[in-house]
Amino acid sequence: MTSYLSLTKAMLIGLSRDKSTLFFTLLFPLMFLIIFGAIFSGGGTNPSKVAQVGAVPVLDQLQAQDPDALKDVLELSTVDDEAAAIKMVEDGEVAAAVKQTGDLVQIYYSAADRTQAGIVTGVLNGIVTQTNLEKLQVAAPEVAVTTVRIDQVEDESLGSIQYLAPGLLGWAISMSGVFGAAMTLVTWRQKKTLRRIRLAPVSVGAVVGARVGNTLLLALIQLAVFIGVASLPFFGLKLTNYWWMAIPTVLIGALAFLAIGLLVGAVSKTSEGASGLANLIILPLAFSSGSFYPLDAAPQWLQTISYVSPLRYLNEAMLDVMVRGEGPLSVLPNLGILIAFGLVVGFIATRLFRWDDI
Amino acid sequence: MSVSIRVADVRKSYGDVVAVDGVSFEVDQGEFFGILGPNGAGKTTTLEIVEGLREADAGSVELLGMSPWPRNTALLPRMGVQLQGTAFFERLTAREQLVTFGSLYGVGPKKADAMLETVGLTDKAGTRVEKLSGGQAQRLSIACALVHDPEVVFLDEPTAALDPQARRNLWDLLRTINGEGRTVVLTTHHMDEAELLCDRVAIMDHGKILKIDPPAALVRGLDAATHITVDSGHLAPADLAAIADGVAETEDDGATITFTTRDPSTVLTALAEHRVLNGLRVRGATLEDVFLELTGREYRA
Known part of the structure; x- marks a missing residue:
């Protein structure tokens, strides 16, 4: 027990002074959170720029009733000259120009950006139709009109951060589990630290146990940092009721990946080899298990492949309890698969364990 | 023990x-x-x-x-x-x-x-x-x-x-x-x-x-010659030949003269009598010589 604790402590002190490992296990995944968060949350939500020539009563009335009505869809600027407005459309400075003469609303658009033109003409058409409908209802209140109501099925806050945070956290956990265990084993063997420990009355269990303790602690820190950063208003992660179930999930996931790391460490001779092999395992897992994008968006064949990846079960379990609002028991099958996976791989790793290069 | x-x-x-x-x-x-x-x-x-x-x-x-x-x-x-x-x-x-x-x-x-x-x-x-x-x-x-x-x-x-x-x-x-x-x-x-x-x-x-x-026994067991070295230029060639005669082999590289002998007492006494002990060094057999003797080749670490 004493030797287990002192090995754990020695490893922990070494880890806390290892800037590059801390960077790759804590900051690096956070950088991905920022980058992917920016990529997936941008695009399409920026309001389209429209130049209006002089007064356009349909738009002006709407804004008089509610100044923010058009804020999310159109960014209006007023010019006095129609020719100048058309020039702005041609130059791509605005998506469209609009002018109203009496009952005629004239829209100018450029074929250069058909998507923007489609959005703007659609929005303006809708506004005009709405205005006409209101006039007709005033003239003939007894005529029933059909209206449409649109509701999103998910929690309205389900932005990209909701699937990015659990997925990237899963990736971070798998990385630190595999790399931590593999690198400790290989560098300790290379530097003959393992041989030195072998010459002390210490069991293999204490050595592996110390690494397990370190990996679990690191996983909890990763979970805390990830939830902490993703919950900042800038990212806006909203956790659901049973998010605390992510704690055992993360610990079990970390153990499964630690087993892979022990296996990589057992078969690799040099730290370069171990690092290459670890990357070779983790990157395909990360891409096929929904760490970087929702798995539902992946092609069917990739979804099928993902069933053999342990990372899929970790990611899905964390999505379920952290953001999908599922109950704590819903992740038990996933946790069971992760435990079974860890036991099998861990068993193989102990069979291949070597104190020394011979 | x-x-x-x-x-x-x-x-x-x-x-x-x-x-x-x-x-x-x-x-x-x-x-x-x-x-x-x-x-x-x-x-x-x-x-x-x-x-x-x-x-x-x-x-x-x-x-x-x-x-x-x-x-x-x-x-x-x-x-x-x-x-x-x-x-x-x-x-x-x-x-x-x-x-x-x-x-x-x-x-x-x-x-x-x-x-x-x-x-x-x-x-x-x-x-x-x-x-x-x-x-x-x-x-x-x-x-x-x-x-x-x-x-x-x-x-x-x-x-x-x-x-x-x-x-x-x-x-x-x-x-x-x-x-x-x-x-x-x-x-x-x-x-x-x-x-x-x-x-x-x-x-x-x-x-x-x-x-x-x-180590001492290894060296002693070796019937190795003693190397006596003094500075060159203080000893006339005739005297050198006289001292070495029958008891030592000599080698003069211009800076030092080395006598390789199995009778160091005679050589040292003669050198002292000629008052040419400047830069004197006496080297007995070492483990290096033992290794050479045992393996028949120079010791290279």
Whole structure:
């Protein structure tokens, strides 16, 4: 027990002074959170720029009733000259120009950006139709009109951060589990630290146990940092009721990946080899298990492949309890698969364990 | 006196390469025993078999009355091993390193401080191992091997790659360790080191022990000539010939004259009579000559 604790402590002190490992296990995944968060949350939500020539009563009335009505869809600027407005459309400075003469609303658009033109003409058409409908209802209140109501099925806050945070956290956990265990084993063997420990009355269990303790602690820190950063208003992660179930999930996931790391460490001779092999395992897992994008968006064949990846079960379990609002028991099958996976791989790793290069 | 180590006809091959080819020796309790030989002689493999790190293909090893193979946890606390190279925990300070190794043997941190003092690293206690010089790292590694007060200490080329001053400091430390009554086994490829430190030396080459004896006995047993050197230019050629006549061979390289003789008294007396002892050096046979005699080739480490 004493030797287990002192090995754990020695490893922990070494880890806390290892800037590059801390960077790759804590900051690096956070950088991905920022980058992917920016990529997936941008695009399409920026309001389209429209130049209006002089007064356009349909738009002006709407804004008089509610100044923010058009804020999310159109960014209006007023010019006095129609020719100048058309020039702005041609130059791509605005998506469209609009002018109203009496009952005629004239829209100018450029074929250069058909998507923007489609959005703007659609929005303006809708506004005009709405205005006409209101006039007709005033003239003939007894005529029933059909209206449409649109509701999103998910929690309205389900932005990209909701699937990015659990997925990237899963990736971070798998990385630190595999790399931590593999690198400790290989560098300790290379530097003959393992041989030195072998010459002390210490069991293999204490050595592996110390690494397990370190990996679990690191996983909890990763979970805390990830939830902490993703919950900042800038990212806006909203956790659901049973998010605390992510704690055992993360610990079990970390153990499964630690087993892979022990296996990589057992078969690799040099730290370069171990690092290459670890990357070779983790990157395909990360891409096929929904760490970087929702798995539902992946092609069917990739979804099928993902069933053999342990990372899929970790990611899905964390999505379920952290953001999908599922109950704590819903992740038990996933946790069971992760435990079974860890036991099998861990068993193989102990069979291949070597104190020394011979 | 009881026997600490008993090695009988140990053999070890790696594929076609025979690393250890029938080695036998005994080391008494409290003895300083050296295994001397060039690189690739089989010293390290022999030591690793005795320490229980490798299994011998044949033969038997007894360490403190027990077999070191397979890994014998009853034996481990009674032996200390300083490994070739420096096997440390990464990014720990010298003191943290010693405390960690100590606790693996159930030894408290006080002992770590005492060991730092013994190896003269008290002022480096807070320095990370990566920042220590070669000599300091080597001393720390010896301290790690001694932190649990072992009865038998194994040192594998402890002074390799050290500067002369660091080597001398380390020799003092090794004498102290042995003086405390511990059995010390040292491998080295430095002749002078073995000569200075060891009670007995085993000379190894090509996986075999050629001879085991105290260094002085090895040298004495060798009927080797004495080399007497004085400065050139003080002795007329006629006098030189007269002094050397029948008792020595001479060689004058312009700076020094070397007399190689089996009758040093006569040559020295004659040189003194001529008052030409300027720059006098007398070199008797060394382990290097013993090695040359035993293997028929120059010693190259």
